[in-house]
Amino acid sequence: MAKGEEVSNKQVLLRDYVYGPLKETDMVLSTGTVHLKAPQGSKAILVKNIYLACEPYSRKMMMKGDNAIEPGSAITGFGVAKVLDSDHPDFKEGDFVWGITRWEEYSLIKNPESMFKIHNTDVPLSYYTGILGMPGLTAYAGFFEVCSPKKGEYVFVSSAFGAVGQIVGQFAKLMGCYVVGSAGSDDKVDLLKKKFGFDEAFNYKKEHDLDAALKRYFPNGTDIYFENVGGIMLDAVLLNMRQHGRIAVCGMISQHNLEHSEGVHNLTYFTSKRIRMEGFMVFDYYHLYPKFVDLTLQFIKEGKMVVMENIIEGLESGPSALVSLYDGNVVGKEVLCISHE
Structure with missing residues (x-):
């Protein structure tokens, strides 16, 4: 795919604000379009999402209030992505990043200052939705x-x-x-x-x-x-x-x-x-990330810390995966894989 090309973009959207137990029907699968280009002068980055974390954070954002997800918008959550285009001096095409993105194939990140560049790729990228994220x-x-x-x-x-x-x-x-x-x-x-x-x-x-x-x-x-x-x-x-x-x-x-x-x-x-x-x-503790990641990577490589993940394939599995967080049967960090790099 060429830069600037308009492509389809699968998404998981919030149907309406959620009150009471979360249901799969509170979310809807949809397909939109996206231009594979970060607008000039925007300081934004255009990313291809690879892994999305199933987190209580996303559930909390579905309730009406400050910073809530607007009904009809893509679910917000943490994920790992690859930069396809950048208008920001700190990010370049091909960089891997983690931070807050949306439940869709491609996302335009308008404030990439909150994203962390992944420097250590000798461990699975999925770890950056969990133990290293x-x-x-x-x-x-x-x-x-x-x-x-x-x-x-x-x-x-x-x-x-x-x-x-x-x-x-x-x-x-x-x-x-x-x-x-x-x-x-x-x-x-x-x-x-x-x-x-x-x-x-x-x-x-x-x-x-x-x-x-x-x-x-x-x-x-x-x-x-x-x-x-x-x-x-x-x-x-x-x-x-x-x-x-x-x-x-x-x-x-x-x-x-x-x-x-x-x-x-x-x-x-x-x-x-x-x-x-x-x-x-x-x-409030993002400034500690370099210290944290150095220590934790060392522990992982020395076998002093272990990781258990449950990788689920496909964006379409997102609603059921998020709901399952509350049924007590999840074993390991639940991660959606929506792209294979």
């Missing part, structure tokens, strides 16, 4: 910067089998911490312990009393909680935090499909236990 940097920033861990501390990670939780647990083990994770199936619990090196893990769906479960694994309490779930899990954790405990709020996936979020009742423990709870966004 947004989930990895999120885990690194939340654990090391927000939680300020110390060797020997007790760490609990909810949704530990998720893309971020897996990485947090591995960072914590490399730091010399004792790590327990929760997941939604016995198979995931086994993998957390046998593949990802967690000291212990439990199936929260089998626990009728989360407070009792946490006391079983943390008889002396936990120093750090990496929060991915919210709701009743957060309430139980507050009962089991040690004095001066730290909670990094990465997400609350249990609340995404609720029209009204669940209340949290054990807030008085923030005072009596001097707990610090801090929400964070990965975008």
Whole structure:
């Protein structure tokens, strides 16, 4: 295909704002057209998307509010792409990049300053949707910067089998911490312990009393909680935090499909236990990416960190893949492959 040529562009569009559980019918497959040229003077880049990450981030963008996806527009999310044309001095044709793109074959990225150029291609490019991309940097920033861990501390990670939780647990083990994770199936619990090196893990769906479960694994309490779930899990954790405990709020996936979020009742423990709870966004830590990627690449190459991916072929598989994030059956980082380079 020649530069400037107009070609068809398959897309996954948002049908309308989503309230309640996400359904495949909330998204629609469509075909538009695109010119394979970045407009002169725009400082934009035109990319061919290769991998798209299935993330709770995309689900959150489907609810009406600031920065929401407009109905009729392509789903927004993180991905890996190849630059086909560039009007920006920092990017050239043939560069591989990762960052926020759209669920379509080709995307015009109008603000490429938020994209990261991929310099290390001796690992699979799909890793930049996961351990070397947004989930990895999120885990690194939340654990090391927000939680300020110390060797020997007790760490609990909810949704530990998720893309971020897996990485947090591995960072914590490399730091010399004792790590327990929760997941939604016995198979995931086994993998957390046998593949990802967690000291212990439990199936929260089998626990009728989360407070009792946490006391079983943390008889002396936990120093750090990496929060991915919210709701009743957060309430139980507050009962089991040690004095001066730290909670990094990465997400609350249990609340995404609720029209009204669940209340949290054990807030008085923030005072009596001097707990610090801090929400964070990965975008605030983009400046740490070079330090993060150097460290993590080293760990991967030395076999100290492992990666589990579930590669799904085809853009048309996107709606079902995104919905499946909420059924508890996803094993590994879920990635859409829409082009083979």
